Structures are given as structure tokens and as C-alpha cells.
Amino acid sequence: MIGEIDLDKAKKAIGDRSQFIHGDTAVAYGALLAGCRFFGGYPITPASEIAEKMAELLPKIGGKYIQMEDELGSIASVIGSSWAGAKAMTATSGPGFSLMQENIGFAHMSETPLVLANVQRSGPSTGQPTLGAQGDVMQVQYGSHGDFAAIALSPNNIQETLDLTIKSFNLAEKYRTPVMLMISADLGHMREMVEIPDEVETFERKEPKVSPEEYIPFGKGEYGKEKVPEFGIFGKGFRTYVTGLTHDEKGFPATDDQEDHDNLIRRQVEKITDDREELTDIERRRLDDAEKVIISYGITSRSAMGALKEGRNRGEKLGYLRLKTLWPFPKHVIKEISEQVDKIIVAELNLGQIYHKVAEHAECEVALADKIGGEVHSPEEILAEV
Amino acid sequence: MAEEQKFETEEKVERKQKTGMINAKELEEKYLRKGMMPHIFCTGCGIGTVLGLTLRAMEEIDMDLDNTVFLSGIGCSSRLPGYIDVDSLHTTHGRALAFATGVKITNPDLNVVIFTGDGDCIGIGGNHFIHAARRNIDITVIAVNNYIYGMTGGQVAPTTPEGDYATTAPHGNVEPPFDMSEMAMSAGATYVARWDLTKPVQPMKSIKEGLENKGMSFIELLSPCTTAYARQNKVGDIQEFWEWYDDRTMLAEEYEFEEEFSPMEEWEEIKEKMKIGVLKHEEKKSLGERMQEKIEEVKI
Ligand SMILES: Cc1ncc(C[n+]2csc(CCOP(=O)(O)OP(=O)(O)O)c2C)c(N)n1
Ligand code: SF4
Numbered sequence: 001m002i003g004e005i006d007l008d009k010a011k012k013a014i015g016d017r018s019q020f021i022h023g024d025t026a027v028a029y030g031a032l033l034a035g036c037r038f039f040g041g042y043p044i045t046p047a048s049e050i051a052e053k054m055a056e057l058l059p060k061i062g063g064k065y066i067q068m069e070d071e072l073g074s075i076a077s078v079i080g081s082s083w084a085g086a087k088a089m090t091a092t093s094g095p096g097f098s099l100m101q102e103n104i105g106f107a108h109m110s111e112t113p114l115v116l117a118n119v120q121r122s123g124p125s126t127g128q129p130t131l132g133a134q135g136d137v138m139q140v141q142y143g144s145h146g147d148f149a150a151i152a153l154s155p156n157n158i159q160e161t162l163d164l165t166i167k168s169f170n171l172a173e174k175y176r177t178p179v180m181l182m183i184s185a186d187l188g189h190m191r192e193m194v195e196i197p198d199e200v201e202t203f204e205r206k207e208p209k210v211s212p213e214e215y216i217p218f219g220k221g222e223y224g225k226e227k228v229p230e231f232g233i234f235g236k237g238f239r240t241y242v243t244g245l246t247h248d249e250k251g252f253p254a255t256d257d258q259e260d261h262d263n264l265i266r267r268q269v270e271k272i273t274d275d276r277e278e279l280t281d282i283e284r285r286r287l288d289d290a291e292k293v294i295i296s297y298g299i300t301s302r303s304a305m306g307a308l309k310e311g312r313n314r315g316e317k318l319g320y321l322r323l324k325t326l327w328p329f330p331k332h333v334i335k336e337i338s339e340q341v342d343k344i345i346v347a348e349l350n351l352g353q354i355y356h357k358v359a360e361h362a363e364c365e366v367a368l369a370d371k372i373g374g375e376v377h378s379p380e381e382i383l384a385e386v
Numbered sequence: 387m388a389e390e391q392k393f394e395t396e397e398k399v400e401r402k403q404k405t406g407m408i409n410a411k412e413l414e415e416k417y418l419r420k421g422m423m424p425h426i427f428c429t430g431c432g433i434g435t436v437l438g439l440t441l442r443a444m445e446e447i448d449m450d451l452d453n454t455v456f457l458s459g460i461g462c463s464s465r466l467p468g469y470i471d472v473d474s475l476h477t478t479h480g481r482a483l484a485f486a487t488g489v490k491i492t493n494p495d496l497n498v499v500i501f502t503g504d505g506d507c508i509g510i511g512g513n514h515f516i517h518a519a520r521r522n523i524d525i526t527v528i529a530v531n532n533y534i535y536g537m538t539g540g541q542v543a544p545t546t547p548e549g550d551y552a553t554t555a556p557h558g559n560v561e562p563p564f565d566m567s568e569m570a571m572s573a574g575a576t577y578v579a580r581w582d583l584t585k586p587v588q589p590m591k592s593i594k595e596g597l598e599n600k601g602m603s604f605i606e607l608l609s610p611c612t613t614a615y616a617r618q619n620k621v622g623d624i625q626e627f628w629e630w631y632d633d634r635t636m637l638a639e640e641y642e643f644e645e646e647f648s649p650m651e652e653w654e655e656i657k658e659k660m661k662i663g664v665l666k667h668e669e670k671k672s673l674g675e676r677m678q679e680k681i682e683e684v685k686i
């Protein structure tokens with residue numbers, strides 16, 4: 001089995017404490033620091049550098065890297081690895097993310113912790129392979145069939161990409177669920193100075209402390225988060241049956257009963273949505289006297305910051321709100337802000353995705369500053385919608 | 387409890403030495419998940435026999451049940467892991483081998499066994515299948531070939547013989563069938579055997595050898611689907627099924643003999659039969675061994 005998570009070894013493999021690296025490397029570093037010891041991948045621009053870094057570093061610290069035959073396989077191998085006891089991840093971009101949807105659903109249904117980094121590029125289809133976009137942010141929550149609650153994070157610089165990768169692993173373990181780190185080609189390939197943290201706080205998987213007979217693999221947890229069951233790692237005698245079929249608390253198929261399905265899925269959804277406020281991570285600027293607020297996330301928030309400064313210079317009472325948590329959607333924050341301001345402008349690199357969620361929960365006028373084609377907004381383009 | 391278990395095992399070992407076998411009741415007690423009964427299989431279906439053979443093979447090698455994972459995809463045959471009381475992962479259609487790859491690489495000490503169907507294995511899962519074989523990953527794949535998509539009601543499979551009927555080949559199948567064992571061999575699996583279920587012990591022996599082989603083992607079992615296949619193809623009862631297998635299969639040694647010595651016209655007919663027996667057994671480094679060597683080489 002993959003050995004004890006060893007932070008010192010990970011730091012040694014990573015090297016210098018300050019490094020000028022791009023976002024893809026930051027994802028790999030964050031993963032190693034968080035304790036990730038398995039990567040199942042398939043090359044795709046602009047995410048390949050994550051796989052390349054993991055292929056280089058994982059074997060050095062006793063971890064396992066495998067390039068699978070396709071993305072259907074890479075996400076499957078990650079789920080398998082997680083059940084065998086490793087913190088595990090994959091990375092991809094739009095076309096691969098689309099291929100992974102069925103098994104992402106399986107990860108939700110089987111409550112399997114894992115991390116998926118999506119370095120977004122323009123779509124649909126092969127689109128613009130080397131250019132950034134934010135076109136997959138709805139797919140995270142609505143891409144796989146059926147009902148589930150996604151957790152998705154969106155950093156806007158390289159240090160934060162590393163930090164939120166660590167956080168992604170912690171949330172995956174804490175909630176026994178797949179977590180999506182949503183960056184884009186711009187961040188993936190952009191370089192900035194990064195400090196490798198000395199201390200890393202990690203969340204370790206909650207294993208059952210009861211006998212196999214008493215263990216409930218798919219019900220409410222005995223300790224830890226109430227709606228999150230403990231995780232009986234394969235090979236430790238729990239003899240868990242894990243299935244994508246609707247199942248009872250013990251894991252046995254229970255596909256014909258309305259109530260069984262309702263109980264299972266509601267618990268799986270609520271274990272995340274009950275903690276919406278705790279999971280919400282937001283950056284707020286100049287909101288005190290703001291009459292209008294720009295809401296953005298990821299790389300687009302850097303343009304939004306430019307728009308904020310320029311708008312304020314011109315005397316506009318502008319505010320800035322950045323979503324680091326995309327899912328569960330911070331609807332309470334949107335509602336609260338929309339009661340204070342007259343107008344919200346959502347800026348994003350698609351033709352309107354998170355815009356619809358904001359519009360659903362806002363009490364005020366909501367405008368969209370959309371942009372596609374692989375270039376980020378200029379501040380002017382956002383201000384035009386103000 | 388440990389004492390009791392030990393005693394029980396000793397008693398069993400003793401009886402096994404006397405009679406050569408443990409009885410069905412004991413197999414059931416030791417290996418089956420009580421909560422899963424009754425099973426889903428139709429009367430006369432071969433899948434239950436596959437389960438029995440697998441349990442007996444596990445008993446023969448005294449497999450450590452707490453250190454064993456069964457995986458499967460989707461289909462009637464893929465329901466099997468549900469009945470065995472070990473850690474098990476019932477995955478998505480065709481993908482079990484990719485899940486198994488993650489399990490095995492992460493914890494090489496686990497025994498990893500996969501149940502799959504013909505559609506699951508070589509239809510939707512074909513890509514994972516050839517790559518698992520190419521890697522020679524140390525897992526055992528038990529493929530139930532019933533020539534049809536059973537679970538979904540009898541649609542044509544990539545293994546359905548040409549001319550046979552299926553709900554989606556109502557005028558007779560116009561496609562040539564896939565030979566899964568040939569594919570496994572050429573892609574790199576190191577143990578490959580194929581049997582029909584009329585043979586009483588050979589399939590069990592092959593499963594056992596497969597479990598013991600340190601590499602990718604592929605055991606193809608030709609198994610009657612009495613509902614979805616038999617009805618459409620007018621195979622009346624199980625007796626007729628056995629004849630059907632007799633007609634369409636030939637022991638590998640005989641087949642090779644015929645290939646060399648039978649006259650042209652006769653060979654043309656024999657050629658179409660499926661070779662059964664242990665078709666390949668060789669020793670080769672597994673993926674896990676190669677990975678571990680690399681780790682030893684580069685680790686810091
Ligand atoms: C992605 C996907 N496509 C289709 C199905 C429907 N489906 C379920 S079982 C099956 C065929 C299984 O055939 P086989 O593997 O031969 O198993 P058998 O039932 O014959 O044992 C199909 C097509 C599915 N579950 N998932
Ligand atoms: S449909 Fe065929 S394969 Fe499935 S259980 Fe019935 S007889 Fe067996």
C-alpha cells in the first residue's frame with residue numbers, strides 16, 4: 001500500500017521554497033503537499049503539465065502515477081485508488097471533462113473522495129485548445145445525470161491555485177466527495193512567484209472505529225460530520241459493497257423503492273448544502289458604499305479588479321465580489337449583496353453561466369459582461385455593462 | 387473468536403484432506419453475503435455456476451477474504467461481486483478494469499478479481515481490456531460470455547455469432563463475432579483459458595491458476611443465457627445448450643491437431659469452432675513489479 005503521507009518528503013521533491021511557476025505546476029505541488037499519492041491521467045492541453053509534474057515527482061516519494069488509455073479510465077482509476085486508501089486525483093480540460101461525466105456521477109453516488117483539476121479551455125468540442133475559458137462551471141454541477149451537490153473552487157492567482165488545491169483535498173476527505181478545482185488555460189500557463197508553505201494542515205480520512213458488522217458505509221456518520229459516513233478502506237476487513245445503483249445504508253442495491261432513493265440522495269446532497277455557509281469563500285472589496293457590484297471568479301476577477309479601480313477613479317460607486325467557491329453556490333451572499341446594491345454585473349468567460357445562478361437569487365438588476373474566444377476581458381469591457 | 391475460527395479452519399482442512407472438497411453449505415456460509423439473497427439470475431442461467439466455480443477456486447488457494455477486492459461493470463454477470471462477502475466495487479458499464487487498475491496499483495497486496503460480461507468486456511470496455519492486458523497488471527478477469535446482452539433483454543453483442551438472432555438483430559446478425567481470448571493473448575495477458583460450463587473441474591482449475599498467476603489472467607467462460615439468448619435462438623433446454631457447446635467448441639489440442647492433419651474441406655468447418663482449454667500461460671513481469679522497480683530506482 002502507498003506509504004504514510006510524508007510532508008517532508010513532498011517538500012524535498014518539490015525543492016526550493018520560493019519558485020516562479022505556472023498554475024499547472026502549482027496544482028501538482030499543492031496535491032503533493034496535501035498528501036496526494038496517486039494520479040491517473042490522460043494528456044490534454046492545457047492540463048498536461050499537471051500530469052507531467054506528477055509523473056516526475058510521485059515515484060520519487062513512493063506515490064503512483066499512471067497514464068490511462070482515456071479519460072473514462074483515468075477518473076475510474078482515481079476512484080479505485082481512493083477506495084484502496086490513497087488520496088488520489090486527475091486533471092483534464094473540457095473534452096476530457098465531458099468524457100469523465102459518467103464516473104463523476106459514480107464518485108458522487110459512491111461517496112468517493114477525489115480531486116479533479118479542470119484547466120478550462122474554449123469549447124464546445126475541441127474548441128480552442130490553448131486558450132482559456134470558463135465554460136465548464138455549470139457542467140460541474142449539472143454535467144452528470146441525476147441529483148448531486150458539487151464542490152468547486154476557483155482561484156485567481158498561482159499561490160492561491162496551490163493553496164486551493166490543498167483545500168480541495170481536505171474538503172474531498174471531509175465530505176467524502178469529489179471536489180473540482182476549476183482553473184483555466186490562462187492560470188494554468190501563467191507564471192508567478194509562489195511560496196511553498198512550511199506547515200500544511202491536512203484533513204485525514206475518517207475510518208470506521210466499529211466492527212465490520214456495525215459499520216454503516218452509506219448512512220449517517222458516527223463521528224465527524226453527521227451526514228458523512230466513515231470510509232472503510234479496501235483491505236481492512238470491512239467488506240464493503242460499493243455500487244452505483246441506489247443502495248441502502250449497508251450498500252446493498254435497493255433500486256425499486258422511492259423512499260430508499262430519496263433518503264440516500266437527499267443525505268448525499270445535504271451533507272454539502274447544509275454547510276453552504278461554511279464552504280463559502282468570498283473576497284469582498286469596496287462594498288460598504290457600493291451602488292453597483294461586479295461579481296466574478298477565477299482569471300476574470302483580475303479584469304474585474306481593473307474595472308473596480310478604473311470605475312472608482314471615474315467616481316462610480318463600484319464594488320467587487322469574487323467567488324472562490326463556485327459550488328455549492330453561495331446564494332445567501334448573492335441575496336444579501338443584492339439587497340444593498342442597485343445592480344450586479346457578472347463577468348465571466350462564457351456566454352452566461354454563473355450569471356443565471358446570480359440572477360436566480362438576486363433581488364436587483366443583473367447584467368452580464370460575457371466574453372468568449374480565448375481572451376480575458378479588458379476592464380473597459382466590464383465597465384461597459386456598468 | 388480467533389480461536390474458534392482457527393478451530394473451524396483446522397476441522398475443514400481435515401475434511402478437505404479426506405474428501406477433497408468442502409460442501410456447498412460451507413461454501414455458502416463462508417463466502418456469501420446473506421443480505422443479498424435471493425439472487426437475480428434466471429433459472430438455468432450459467433452465471434450461478436460461474437460463482438460456484440470461483441468460490442471453489444478461492445477455497446482451493448485459501449484466499450484471504452479480508453485482502454481481496456472483486457470488481458465488475460454492468461450486466462447480469464457483473465452482479466456477481468454483490469454475492470461474495472469481500473470488498474467489492476460494482477462500477478460503470480465497461481470500466482471495471484480501469485477502476486481495478488487504480489485499486490491494484492495503489493495497494494499491490496490486494497487480490498483483485500473482476501467479473502465481466504462479453505458486452506461489458508469487449509464491447510463498451512474494449513479499450514480498457516486491451517490496455518490492462520498490455521500492462522500485464524496482476525489481476526484476474528473472469529468473463530462470462532453468453533453471446534448476448536443479457537441484462538438489457540437480448541440485444542446483439544460483439545460476440546454474437548454471425549446469423550444468430552437478437553432483439554437488435556431480428557433478421558440475423560450480419561457482423562462477425564469477437565474472440566475475447568484471442569484478443570487477451572495478443573494484447574499481452576499472461577494466463578488465458580476458455581471453457582464452457584459443461585466441463586466440471588477444468589474451469590475451476592483455470593480460475594485457480596489465474597488467481598495464482600502474477601500478471602493479467604483472463605478466464606473466458608461460455609455460459610448459457612437461458613432467457614435472452616436461448617429463446618431467440620431456439621435453444622430449447624439446458625440439454626440442447628450442452629449440445630450447442632459440443633457443436634461449437636473444440637479442445638485446443640484437438641483443434642491444433644485438426645489444423646495440421648485434417649483435409650481442407652473438413653478443416654473449413656472445424657475452423658469456425660472455438661478453441662477451449664488453457665490457451666496461454668507464460669511468466670512475465672507485471673505492471674506492479676515494473677512500477678516498484680522504478681520507484682526503488684528514483685526514490686529520494
Ligand atoms: C453507459 C451504459 N450504457 C448502456 C447501459 C445498459 N446496459 C446495461 S447491461 C448492458 C449489457 C450487458 O451485457 P453483458 O456485459 O454481456 O452482460 P450480461 O448481462 O450478458 O451478463 C447494457 C448495454 C449501461 N448500464 N450503461
Ligand atoms: S438474462 Fe440471461 S444472463 Fe441474465 S440472468 Fe437471465 S439467463 Fe442469466
Ligand SMILES: [Mg+2]
Pocket residue numbers: 461503504505530531532533534535536543
Ligand atoms: Mg453477455
